[in-house]
Structure formats: C-alpha cells, structure tokens
Amino acid sequence: APTHPLGATHPLALAPVTGPASSVDGFVRQFLRNLNYERGVALSVSSATDRYYAFAMTVRDYLMARWLEDVKRQREAQAKGVAYLSAEYLLGRQLDNNLLAGGLTEIATEAMAACGIDIDDLRAQEVEPGLGNGGLGRLAACFIDSLATLGVPNTGYGIRYEYGIFRQTFVGGQQVEQPDAWLTLGSPWEFPHPEASRRISFGGHTETYDDEGTTRTRWVPGWYVQAVPYNYMVPGYLNGRVNTLRLWSAKATDSFDLRVFNSGDYEEAVRAQTYAENISKVLYPEDSTPQGKELRLQQQYFFVAASIGDFLEHTLPADFDLAKLPDRVIFQLNDTHPVIGVPELMRVLVDEKKMDWDAAWAITQKCFAYTCHTLLPEALEVWSVDLLGRLLPRHLEIIYRINEEFLAAVRERFGDDEMRIRNMSIIGDFPERSVRMAFLATVAGAKVNGVAELHSQLLRDKVLPDFSEFFPDKFTNVTNGVTPRRFVKLANPKLSDLITEAIGPGWVTDLERLRELETYAEDPQFRAAFAAVKAANKRRLGQVLHARDGFEVSDDHLLDVMVKRLHEYKRQMLKVLHIVTQYESIVSGRVAASDIQPRTVIFGAKAAPGYAMAKRIIHLINAVGSVVNDDPRVEGRLKVLFPPNYNVTLAERVIPAADLSEQISLAGKEASGTGNMKFALNGALTIGTDDGANVEIRELVGDENFFLFGMSEPEVEALWARGYKPAEFYQGDDNLRRAMDLIASGAFSGGDRSVFEPIVSNLLYDDRFMVLADYSSYIAAQERVDAAYADQDAWTHAAVLNVARTGFFSSDRSMRDYIDRIWHTPPVI
Numbered sequence: 001a002p003t004h005p006l007g008a009t010h011p012l013a014l015a016p017v018t019g020p021a022s023s024v025d026g027f028v029r030q031f032l033r034n035l036n037y038e039r040g041v042a043l044s045v046s047s048a049t050d051r052y053y054a055f056a057m058t059v060r061d062y063l064m065a066r067w068l069e070d071v072k073r074q075r076e077a078q079a080k081g082v083a084y085l086s087a088e089y090l091l092g093r094q095l096d097n098n099l100l101a102g103g104l105t106e107i108a109t110e111a112m113a114a115c116g117i118d119i120d121d122l123r124a125q126e127v128e129p130g131l132g133n134g135g136l137g138r139l140a141a142c143f144i145d146s147l148a149t150l151g152v153p154n155t156g157y158g159i160r161y162e163y164g165i166f167r168q169t170f171v172g173g174q175q176v177e178q179p180d181a182w183l184t185l186g187s188p189w190e191f192p193h194p195e196a197s198r199r200i201s202f203g204g205h206t207e208t209y210d211d212e213g214t215t216r217t218r219w220v221p222g223w224y225v226q227a228v229p230y231n232y233m234v235p236g237y238l239n240g241r242v243n244t245l246r247l248w249s250a251k252a253t254d255s256f257d258l259r260v261f262n263s264g265d266y267e268e269a270v271r272a273q274t275y276a277e278n279i280s281k282v283l284y285p286e287d288s289t290p291q292g293k294e295l296r297l298q299q300q301y302f303f304v305a306a307s308i309g310d311f312l313e314h315t316l317p318a319d320f321d322l323a324k325l326p327d328r329v330i331f332q333l334n335d336t337h338p339v340i341g342v343p344e345l346m347r348v349l350v351d352e353k354k355m356d357w358d359a360a361w362a363i364t365q366k367c368f369a370y371t372c373h374t375l376l377p378e379a380l381e382v383w384s385v386d387l388l389g390r391l392l393p394r395h396l397e398i399i400y401r402i403n404e405e406f407l408a409a410v411r412e413r414f415g416d417d418e419m420r421i422r423n424m425s426i427i428g429d430f431p432e433r434s435v436r437m438a439f440l441a442t443v444a445g446a447k448v449n450g451v452a453e454l455h456s457q458l459l460r461d462k463v464l465p466d467f468s469e470f471f472p473d474k475f476t477n478v479t480n481g482v483t484p485r486r487f488v489k490l491a492n493p494k495l496s497d498l499i500t501e502a503i504g505p506g507w508v509t510d511l512e513r514l515r516e517l518e519t520y521a522e523d524p525q526f527r528a529a530f531a532a533v534k535a536a537n538k539r540r541l542g543q544v545l546h547a548r549d550g551f552e553v554s555d556d557h558l559l560d561v562m563v564k565r566l567h568e569y570k571r572q573m574l575k576v577l578h579i580v581t582q583y584e585s586i587v588s589g590r591v592a593a594s595d596i597q598p599r600t601v602i603f604g605a606k607a608a609p610g611y612a613m614a615k616r617i618i619h620l621i622n623a624v625g626s627v628v629n630d631d632p633r634v635e636g637r638l639k640v641l642f643p644p645n646y647n648v649t650l651a652e653r654v655i656p657a658a659d660l661s662e663q664i665s666l667a668g669k670e671a672s673g674t675g676n677m678k679f680a681l682n683g684a685l686t687i688g689t690d691d692g693a694n695v696e697i698r699e700l701v702g703d704e705n706f707f708l709f710g711m712s713e714p715e716v717e718a719l720w721a722r723g724y725k726p727a728e729f730y731q732g733d734d735n736l737r738r739a740m741d742l743i744a745s746g747a748f749s750g751g752d753r754s755v756f757e758p759i760v761s762n763l764l765y766d767d768r769f770m771v772l773a774d775y776s777s778y779i780a781a782q783e784r785v786d787a788a789y790a791d792q793d794a795w796t797h798a799a800v801l802n803v804a805r806t807g808f809f810s811s812d813r814s815m816r817d818y819i820d821r822i823w824h825t826p827p828v829i
C-alpha cells in the first residue's frame with residue numbers, strides 16, 4: 001500500500017531519488033539530455049552559453065538527490081540549526097566548487113573531452129555572483145561552505161541582488177563603474193520558488209485594539225512587496241551533504257498593482273511596480289562606510305522579515321510551540337545589517353502570536369547572536385528615528401520599549417548615572433535622534449563576537465565598554481577563517497597535489513594537519529618542488545593577466561601583492577610611497593637600477609563610488625604605474641600592475657602566485673582581514689602591522705617568518721594623545737620628503753600639480769590613518785624583505801612554514817568555535 005503522503009502508487013514515485021549514473025557515459029548522457037531538453041538545442045549547433053548551462057545543470061543533477069535527501073533529513077531530525085542572516089554573500093564562481101564537492105571533476109572532464117569540449121571553455125563562461133563588497137560577504141560564503149562540510153543544519157538567508165558589486169573599469173587611470181548584470185544569461189545554479197513567496201509590509205501606522213479584554217497593538221501597513229525566494233545548493237566537501245542558501249528577490253504584489261491599475265492610472269501602476277522591485281535591484285557598493293539610505297533599510301527589513309517568516313512557517317512544523325524556538329534556531333547577525341530582525345521577531349511573537357512581552361523577549365534574547373566586523377566609528381550603523389518610524393512604525397515602538405526596559409535595568413545596577421545612561425541608550429540624540437543598531441544587537445543578542453583576538457578585545461574595551469561591563473559573559477571572540485576548499489584546493493591545485501603527496505589528502509577537511517609539513521620544510525627536495533609550484537603559479541597568473549589586461553609578469557620578480565577594498569585605513573598610500581621612494585632613488589641616481597631587487601607590485605581594489613579620496617588614490621596608483629613601468633631608467637626592475645575589477649575569480653589566480661602579502665592597515669583599524677589568511681596558506685610571506693588577525697598569523701608562523709613593522713595599537717593611541725603632526729614626519733625623513741615632493745610636483749600627472757594635491761595635503765595636514773608615522777618603519781621592513789628574498793631557498797623555507805603553521809585559519813575551525821561558544825548546534829549525522 002502506498003505510504004507516500006501524496007498517495008503515489010507507481011513504484012518509481014516511491015523510490016528514492018537517484019542521480020545520473022556515476023560514470024563518464026552517465027555524465028555524457030545527462031549532459032546531452034540537458035542540452036537537448038532543457039536548452040532545446042543540438043550539440044552541433046549549441047552556443048558556448050548552451051554548453052555551459054547544460055554542463056552546470058548536469059553537475060546540479062548529481063547533487064540533487066543529496067540535496068533532496070538532506071532537506072528531508074533535516075526536517076525530520078528537528079535539530080537546532082543556524083539561520084545565517086547576511087546582506088552579502090560573495091560566492092565566487094560555483095561550477096568548480098560544485099564539481100569538487102561532488103567528487104565529479106574527473107568524470108566531468110572526461111565526459112566533456114569525449115564530446116569534444118574543453119572544460120576550461122565552459123568554466124570561462126560563468127559570471128561570478130558578486131553579491132558582496134569584500135571581506136564580510138566572502139566570510140559568509142566561507143562559513144556556509146564549512147557548515148555544509150561539517151554537516152551542521154544551516155540556511156543562509158540574504159538578498160538576490162539583480163546587480164552585484166559594480167564592474168570596475170579604468171578610463172585614463174580613473175575608476176569608472178559599470179553595472180554587474182550577472183543574471184543576463186540566467187543562472188543555472190538557482191531554483192526560484194515563487195509559490196513560497198512572502199508578502200512584506202512597510203509604512204502605514206499602528207493602532208491599539210481590544211482583544212477579549214487585553215489591549216493589543218497592530219500594524220496597519222501602507223504598502224507591500226512580495227519576496228520571492230531563490231534557492232542555491234551549498235554542497236559539503238565529499239560528504240553527501242547539501243545545505244541551502246535562500247536569497248530573496250523583490251516583486252510587486254498583485255493586489256497592489258491591481259488596485260492602482262483599476263483606478264485607471266496605468267503609468268502609476270507601472271511606477272509602483274518599479275518602486276517595489278527596486279528593493280533587490282542593486283547591492284550598495286559601500287564597504288565599512290554605510291550611508292543611511294532609505295532603500296538600504298528597505299533591503300534590510302525586506303530580507304530579514306522574509307527570512308524569519310520563512311523559518312517560522314516553512315521550516316518549523318505547523319504545530320510548533322514557539323516557547324521552544326531557541327532549541328531549534330539561532331539567527332546569526334552578520335554585522336548590524338539584519339538587526340531589524342530583533343524587533344521583527346518581537347512583533348511576530350507579541351502582535352501576531354499574542355504572546356506576552358516578557359515571554360517573547362526571553363525567547364528573542366536566546367535566538368539572536370551578533371557578530372561585529374568593524375572598529376571604525378563611521379561604520380557603526382545608525383538609522384534616524386524619523387526614517388525608521390516612517391518605514392517601520394511598529395518596529396520603532398518595539399525598539400523604544402526594549403530600550404526603556406534595558407535602561408531601567410542599567411539604572412537598577414548603576415544608579416542614576418545620566419552620563420552612562422546616555423552612552424548606553426539604544427536611541428542616540430546627536431546629531432539627530434537615531435537608533436544605534438550595534439547597541440540594539442548587543443542588548444538583544446545572546447552573544448556578541450569580534451572577528452579576531454585583538455578586535456574582540458578592542459570591541460570590549462573601546463567600542464562597547466559599558467556593555468561589556470553590564471553583560472560580561474556576552475562577549476566572546478571567534479577568529480575568522482577561510483575555506484581551504486576554494487582557496488587552497490581549487491585555487492592552488494599544484495600546491496594541493498604537493499601537500500597531498502607529502503601528508504595525504506586529509507588536510508582538506510582537517511587543516512591543522514598542515515603541521516605535518518613542518519618537517520618537509522627541512523627537506524631540500526621538497527623546498528625545490530614547492531618553489532617550482534610557486535613559479536608555475538606565477539606563470540599561470542602571467543597568462544591570465546596577459547589575456548585579460550595585456551600585462552606581462554616576469555618570472556624572476558618578487559611578486560608583491562596588495563588586494564583588498566580601497567580604504568584609507570588599509571593604507572594603499574603606504575605601498576604607493578614605497579614604490580615612489582624606490583623609483584625616486586633610481587631616477588635621482590642615488591641607487592643603480594641594477595642594484596634593486598626586481599619586483600612586480602600588483603594592486604587590486606575597488607573604491608566605493610562616492611568615496612572621492614579612495615578614487616583619487618586609485619588614479620594615483622595607475623598614474624605611478626604608467627610612469628614607472630615606462631621609464632627606461634628603471635630597466636624593467638620595478639613594475640606596478642593594477643588589473644581592474646578585482647573579484648573572487650581573480651583572487652583565485654593572484655593569491656597562489658604571490659611572494660609577499662601586504663597587510664598594512666593602521667593598528668586597531670582592520671577588524672581581522674581574511675586575505676591575510678589566504679596568502680599565508682598559499683605560501684606568501686606577510687609584511688604587516690600588528691593588526692586584526694595579522695597578530696595571530698605572526699604568533700603562529702613565528703617572528704622570523706613574518707615582516708612586522710609599524711606602531712602597535714597602544715602606540716597609535718599614545719601618539720594621538722601626544723598630538724600627531726604628520727608634517728613633522730615629512731620634515732624629518734629625506735626619503736619621505738622626496739617621495740611626497742615627487743607626487744606633488746606633478747611627475748605622475750603630466751606636470752599638473754593639482755591632480756594629486758588633495759592626497760598630498762591630506763597626508764601632510766590630517767593623515768587620520770598615520771601613514772607618515774609608519775612610513776620609515778615600513779621602508780625598513782621592505783629592505784628586510786629584499787634582503788630575505790635574495791636567499792631564495794631560505795625564503796622558500798619560510799614560505800613552507802607559513803603554510804604548515806596556518807591551518808588554524810580554516811573556516812571549519814571558525815565554525816567549530818561558533819558552534820561551541822555561541823550556537824550549540826551539533827552536526828546532524
């Protein structure tokens with residue numbers, strides 16, 4: 001008798017879903033089926049897009065059985081899971097990752113060869129989904145990869161931006177942004193589920209009403225938007241697990257459309273539709289400097305309300321007792337962007353489920369945890385009360401009540417210390433009345449964590465000192481990590497093979513096993529093989545940059561890389577000053593070109609479109625590059641390459657080729673950094689300050705395998721306290737003066753002194769990030785780099801030790817730390 005809930009009677013409908021046959025023939029058969037029946041073309045007339053699409057669909061088909069099984073299993077297990085709430089997921093290309101996770105690379109390659117198709121041509125077709133700005137979004141992508149690999153129940157929730165991070169081009173050396181239309185040809189990796197759409201409310205007002213003797217509040221919204229979910233597979237590495245990433249897309253609601261439409265105003269109806277659909281139109285291209293734009297708050301509420309509603313109604317069983325919600329889910333807040341979820345859950349519990357306030361608050365406080373990713377005061381999100389009240393009137397009321405009760409508790413503990421009360425209030429008064437989202441997250445969250453040891457300590461002591469005194473047990477650290485699948489195994493296959501040959505394949509999911517390479521560092525043959533891998537990776541990068549940008553990369557140059565968002569605190573200007581110093585010393589004749597260590601400096605960096613200083617620095621880097629690269633006196637021994645549009649795909653080629661990793665932020669400003677980890681794991685040595693996770697990298701690899709320079713965070717504080725006068729550093733250092741003067745002279749701007757004047761005067765008279773104060777120490781450290789690189793074998797020895805000792809920075813370890821310290825969500829086996 002059929003036991004299937006849908007009453008199937010055919011045996012095939014009752015059988016478990018199986019994928020295509022695990023063989024080259026099975027792959028070819030499925031590929032052709034997809035090409036013919038899904039794309040509707042024959043192989044002989046297919047386009048490159050058709051072949052890529054059919055190929056991706058075939059990979060998908062192999063993972064599908066596991067996905068369906070996992071979704072079912074997780075529903076049945078009723079285990080606690082992680083709902084990761086993030087406005088950004090910087091995924092990178094999916095094809096290779098999914099081939100790797102599914103163990104399909106070999107048969108897929110053979111199958112394509114048998115069809116006369118070069119699998120690399122297929123890879124090249126994929127447009128990477130750039131649904132993030134940088135570190136924060138890439139971290140989310142690494143975390144969901146690790147959770148799937150660990151077998152921990154997880155749904156990643158976010159926004160399906162129609163346009164991701166802009167495509168960067170250079171015109172006359174200046175950044176010009178182009179829209180990132182990543183969906184133009186469709187994406188084979190997404191599964192739309194319009195039937196699971198949710199209606200999201202905005203605006204309107206609130207009112208109280210009598211509910212059988214109890215006074216309750218309800219929200220009477222002014223307008224609605226439909227949230228349509230798209231699912232993406234998140235396969236674990238060779239473990240048969242597939243979790244889900246669920247991204248929401250905005251659509252106009254039918255009813256809203258119809259109402260306006262029936263009024264006869266067609267244009268207005270279309271305008272309303274455009275307005276609604278704008279919500280998921282574009283990723284805000286600001287990293288660490290959020291602007292208080294209304295659309296951004298709409299985006300935040302849109303995806304968080306959809307996600308929480310989806311979890312409560314779709315993931316939980318219908319009869320679920322919400323008092324037990326903390327046993328089933330932890331909503332992890334990836335910075336403050338999703339914090340509006342706190343009043344949203346309260347609203348659902350109190351207004352809709354009619355729970356009393358205290359019970360709802362007790363639940364809410366157990367269901368959220370907050371990760372802070374910054375120390376920059378300007379990056380701490382605040383929303384004006386005016387805006388929030390207009391867009392989400394009920395949520396504002398709830399925030400006020402949370403604040404009242406919290407401040408009452410503070411008063412109870414510390415007395416009427418008005419200064420303290422004002423400092424801790426979730427509602428700030430200056431420069432306008434506004435909601436401090438980090439405070440709300442801290443009050444509501446079960447835990448608050450920073451992303452590296454130093455950052456977590458500064459978060460406790462400098463950013464939220466009153467809160468860490470009030471909630472001493474709330475604060476914790478989880479040092480960031482990166483996925484070794486994408487950033488070692490896929491990005492660096494030659495190094496991966498070498499490692500596997502030495503210590504076996506277990507390191508891919510147990511990265512601390514890289515320690516076993518320490519003894520190999522002493523083996524000259526291993527070092528030679530390691531150096532050969534690095535050389536091959538440089539050649540591979542040379543081919544990529546040649547094809548992409550017409551650049552040449554010389555084999556015998558030290559490859560010095562600084563790739564990250566352009567931000568003054570990250571101090572790309574320090575790197576520029578080093579280059580200009582070297583250049584000036586050559587053209588002035590003080591140093592013979594033949595005496596310098598040949599170097600190629602590679603930059604990759606996008607500037608927020610509204611960040612004028614950052615854009616000017618990009619212009620300067622390009623200008624310095626074109627002068628230095630073309631000056632015959634340099635004899636080709638110093639080169640500056642700035643490939644436009646640095647993204648995950650390019651990172652995967654650049655990082656494995658690097659000799660030197662530039663991590664040179666002002667101490668106390670970079671929360672963690674994650675590029676620093678990727679470079680060390682790929683055998684680059686770091687030149688860096690004592691900042692973010694650099695501190696932990698240096699502790700692990702050892703001082704002798706790391707080029708430390710610059711002030712420590714306490715030294716930075718002390719210099720501020722004494723009164724920092726950058727001009728004194730300029731006056732006191734001949735090299736620095738010559739470099740600055742050369743830039744000011746117009747040498748890099750065709751004699752026009754005005755072009756880079758704002759950069760020079762900013763450094764001389766303001767220099768918020770103390771570039772000039774750290775200059776001499778940086779130059780000295782670079783001289784140590786040059787000397788060290790002259791002994792290639794000793795350099796390789798240090799590089800091997802960097803790989804061997806940085807297994808700690810696997811995001812698998814980060815996930816275990818979150819599980820132990822915050823989530824308490826064991827794997828579901």
Ligand code: KOT
Pocket residue numbers: 134135136137139286287288289290335373374379380381451480670671672673674692
């Ligand atoms: C963006 C907006 C507001 C607050 C913080 C950000 C932010 C922080 N965006 N990216 N970050 C970076 O996050 C990475 C992952 O934790 C860190 O490694 C890096 O230091 C942050 O700058």
